[in-house]
Amino acid sequence: MRVIRHIAVNVFKESVRDKVLYNLVLFAILLMAASYLLSQLTAGQDIKIIKDLGLAAMQLFGLFMAVFIGIGLVSKEVERRSIYSLLSKPIRRQEFVIGKYVGLVLTLAVNLAIMTVAYYAVLGYMAWMAGSWFKPGWEAPAMDPALLKAVAMIMLQLMVITAVALFFSTFSSPMLSAGLTFGFYIVGHFNADLKHFEAIIDSRPVVYLARALYYLLPNLAPLDVKAQVVHALPVPAAYLLLNTAYAFVYIAALLTASSFIFLRRDFK
Amino acid sequence: MLAIQTTDLSKDFPVGFWRPRPYRALDKLTLEVEQGETFGFLGPNGAGKTTTLKLLMQLLYPTSGRAEILGRPVGDVGVKRRIGYLPESPYFYDYLTAEELLSYFASLVGYGAAERRRRVSALLDEVGIGSERRLQLRKFSKGMLQRVGIAQAILNDPEVVFLDEPMSGLDPLGRREVRNLILSLRDRGCTVFFSSHVLADAEALCSRVAILASGRLIASGKITDIHAFQVRGWELIVAHLSGESLERHRARMRKVTAIADRQYALELPLEPGPDGLLRDLIGEGAHLVSLNPTRESLEDFFIQQVGQQEPR
Amino acid sequence: MRPGRPWVYGAAITLLMVVAVGVQVVRGRTYGDTALDDRLLYLRSGTVAAKAALSFDTLLADVYWIRALQHFGNDRLRPNIPGRFELLYPLLDLTTTLDPDFVVAYRFGAIFLSEPDPGGASRPDLAIALLKKGVRTTNRWEYYYDIGFVYYWNLHDYTNAADWFRRGGDLPGAPWWLRTYAAVMLTKGGDRQASRFLWQEVLQRPDTNEWLRNTAQMRLLQLDAxxxxxxxxxxxxxxxxxxxxxxxxxxxxxxxxxxxxxxxxxxxxxxxxxxxxxxxxxxxxxxxxxxxxxxx
Known part of the structure; x- marks a missing residue:
């Protein structure tokens, strides 16, 4: 645990030094500029649009971070051979893999937390500006705490994607890893179609194959509750709990596989 | 208990993408290094030195054979606590300072915060990194990185240190510093296993050497014991040597090179020894400048060895 | 020779995947395959845009909603151009397909569509079609109310208006006055007093926003006129x-x-x-x- 913690902290430190957090500035500017422009445009519904925009931006920024840092975590160390001296220290390779993962998740969590604060600040400002005229027409209050549910689900998605990126980067090149990880993200959102393949195709084996893929590939669509939350529709706690359980188990499987591959790997 | 022991250690790398065939990088290496020894691992580039070191660090897994450090199989975390390793042309994290890097590694070894600070500061002094220690490593020169690499290798007061080409990339002053560092490690009782392609490094430091070419061990033992490096003759340098006496004794010399006016470098065969000739020359008015035994150079030896290898 | 026994890791991964599948099955049984709602069928009905938007469909809906607003605003200022308000319905349709819960797009969209020339597209039929789509997807009483209003105000079809007000009033959570509307429609459909009653009602309701409030005030002044x-x-x-x-x-x-x-x-x-x-x-x-x- 000590080793994992130290490796994780080092990942966080490096990404902060690498100016990864600059994206937060971009996020804040985007959100503020958008809210200013939209307030000129739409009839009292700008708050809904800001909510959508903020959540979408968090997810997109997080996705790019997860993929591009995630694939670099291991492959960069191998490519630059910094791993040689690291692995000669009294650590296990599995601890290296898990430490790297925890470090990136930590970085993402801090990032998302800061974005959430900025998000609520903009929403609060919008509510203050709007005065009492529009508010009765809103589906939900501006600084709706339920939005945190969507943020939490975004975090879960990013954690899964990070694990996918790490998995690929233990055995393939950075470019290929990036492509595959984005592919998994997209598939993860279309997954539900695979389950209903029999509606399109008549072949039994193909349907079974599609069904198997549905269960094996990461299923991210159910983790996307942005629309529900923005429209103040109910999102039961049990549903969120199931999503969390799914994500954690899936991540555990990916990390186990990553550790195994990494453990047996030669560093030429 | 031996510090390092390998038994028939071999490593194949697959070559070619479509139908990979094994390429043997290391062939049945059997080696024993006693504790407290300073052991030179010599060979030209591509001989398999780095592969051997990576096998000992378990960065590679052997195709066959066994390797043990301090009586335990390599890769054992307990063993890793007692050793240090300097990779060839080391590279670390761009965005950490030298101090932070060493502190990070020290934390992985398991030292507490106060102990870390003390060790890191002392180590950086020892390898000669001054105020640069607060600089991010991406601003470091190759020589400076080499020093950081050595510092991290001896961070945990190791019992065995593995150094892969510790002198490469260093200027003459740096080479001398590393040499002194290795000597001080030896004095502390630390086993040093280092690779090099420069014989002079080994001659100055090592109690024993092993010579590797094309993945095979071709000689090992004390430098003076290795047949290839035994005295082959003598080099005699004399001044004030007259032309007549040079002519008179020419048959007793293998080769004559004029260095300056009436000053010559004379190569003499091993037998019958330089004594008689030296006495005669001095008797005829020459002055002795120096007398040295000559050995075959490592380079000559490699060229000769590679020439003997059957083509692959 | 290499560490890591394959069967141990293999078994662990298999076990974890079995648990993951189990969780998915439980979630699917309880809540359906997509995030909570029945939008799945909707997206599968051939809307390419929603697919292309990946998980950002509500954001794309916002973009189309803004385009719809701009289109409406621009054409309102230019009464004589050909194809005026032509894109209004397609844009609103796309918006509500991408985000079927976009209440405002249905309700304001219906007003834009039903308003007589030159203030709107003069297409109460399309307004009703849009609102009926809302009824099919999320079934809010507000849509029934709006449909009733279009029948009443734009089409002067009091029977249908009364019918939609009544059905809306039957939904859970609908306000009591919807049934009053239905009654008013049936007893004195074309009466100017009925109009005044309805608009005053709009003006006084707490959930009326600024735009609707202005409209209601204007309608009341027109009735006075x-x-x-x-x-x-x-x-x-x-x-x-x-x-x-x-x-x-x-x-x-x-x-x-x-x-x-x-x-x-x-x-x-x-x-x-x-x-x-x-x-x-x-x-x-x-x-x-x-x-x-x-x-x-």
Whole structure:
């Protein structure tokens, strides 16, 4: 645990030094500029649009971070051979893999937390500006705490994607890893179609194959509750709990596989 | 208990993408290094030195054979606590300072915060990194990185240190510093296993050497014991040597090179020894400048060895 | 020789994947395959845009909603261009397909579509189609109410209006006054008093936003203007009965003691008097122009 913690902290430190957090500035500017422009445009519904925009931006920024840092975590160390001296220290390779993962998740969590604060600040400002005229027409209050549910689900998605990126980067090149990880993200959102393949195709084996893929590939669509939350529709706690359980188990499987591959790997 | 022991250690790398065939990088290496020894691992580039070191660090897994450090199989975390390793042309994290890097590694070894600070500061002094220690490593020169690499290798007061080409990339002053560092490690009782392609490094430091070419061990033992490096003759340098006496004794010399006016470098065969000739020359008015035994150079030896290898 | 026993890791991964599949099955049984709602069928019905948007479909919906607003706003200022408001329905349709819960897009969209020329697209049929789509997807009472209103105000179809008000009033969470609306429709459909009642109701409700509030205030002023025009018409008839000819200016009526001064509509703009036909109307310059078609 000590080793994992130290490796994780080092990942966080490096990404902060690498100016990864600059994206937060971009996020804040985007959100503020958008809210200013939209307030000129739409009839009292700008708050809904800001909510959508903020959540979408968090997810997109997080996705790019997860993929591009995630694939670099291991492959960069191998490519630059910094791993040689690291692995000669009294650590296990599995601890290296898990430490790297925890470090990136930590970085993402801090990032998302800061974005959430900025998000609520903009929403609060919008509510203050709007005065009492529009508010009765809103589906939900501006600084709706339920939005945190969507943020939490975004975090879960990013954690899964990070694990996918790490998995690929233990055995393939950075470019290929990036492509595959984005592919998994997209598939993860279309997954539900695979389950209903029999509606399109008549072949039994193909349907079974599609069904198997549905269960094996990461299923991210159910983790996307942005629309529900923005429209103040109910999102039961049990549903969120199931999503969390799914994500954690899936991540555990990916990390186990990553550790195994990494453990047996030669560093030429 | 031996510090390092390998038994028939071999490593194949697959070559070619479509139908990979094994390429043997290391062939049945059997080696024993006693504790407290300073052991030179010599060979030209591509001989398999780095592969051997990576096998000992378990960065590679052997195709066959066994390797043990301090009586335990390599890769054992307990063993890793007692050793240090300097990779060839080391590279670390761009965005950490030298101090932070060493502190990070020290934390992985398991030292507490106060102990870390003390060790890191002392180590950086020892390898000669001054105020640069607060600089991010991406601003470091190759020589400076080499020093950081050595510092991290001896961070945990190791019992065995593995150094892969510790002198490469260093200027003459740096080479001398590393040499002194290795000597001080030896004095502390630390086993040093280092690779090099420069014989002079080994001659100055090592109690024993092993010579590797094309993945095979071709000689090992004390430098003076290795047949290839035994005295082959003598080099005699004399001044004030007259032309007549040079002519008179020419048959007793293998080769004559004029260095300056009436000053010559004379190569003499091993037998019958330089004594008689030296006495005669001095008797005829020459002055002795120096007398040295000559050995075959490592380079000559490699060229000769590679020439003997059957083509692959 | 290499560490890590494959079967141990293999078994661990298999076990974890089995648990993951189990969780997925439980979630699927309880909540369906996509995030909570029945949008799945909707997306599968061939909407390429929603697919291309990946998980950002609600954001894309916002973009189309903004485009719909711009399209409506631009065309409203240019009464004579060909194909006016042509894109309004397709944009609204796309918006609500991408985000079926986008309440405002349905409700405001319906108003934009149903408003008579030149204030809107004059397509109450499309307004009703859009709202019915909302009824199919999320079934809010507000959509029933809006459909009823289009039937009442734009189509003067009181039977249908009453029917939609009643059905909306039956939904859970619907306000009590929807049933009142239904009753009003059935008893005195085309009555100006009924109109006044409905708009006043809109004005007083707490969930009315600024835009709707302005609209309601304007409608009430227009209803006042209609009342005043009735009085003015009676005065014109009286003048014709007394003098045998039509008045040419309001001043003549004032001189005859039929009016106290030159009449202005509730916005302060003078009424117009057509000296050839004796017809009274609001001025083209008045913000109240054009007056709604009087329900019959």
């Amino acid at each position: 209609l009342d005043q025009i009735d009085i003015l018409r009676r005065a014109v008839s009286e003048f014709q009965r007394r003098t045998g000819k039509l008045p040419e200016r309001w001043r003549q009526l004032v001189a005859a003691g039929l009016l106290r001064g030159e009449p202005v509509d509730p916005s302060g703009t003078p009424y117009t008097l057509n000296f050839a036909t004796g017809e009274v109307n609001v001025s083209g310059y008045s913000p109240l122009h054009p007056l709604p078609t009087e329900p019959r």
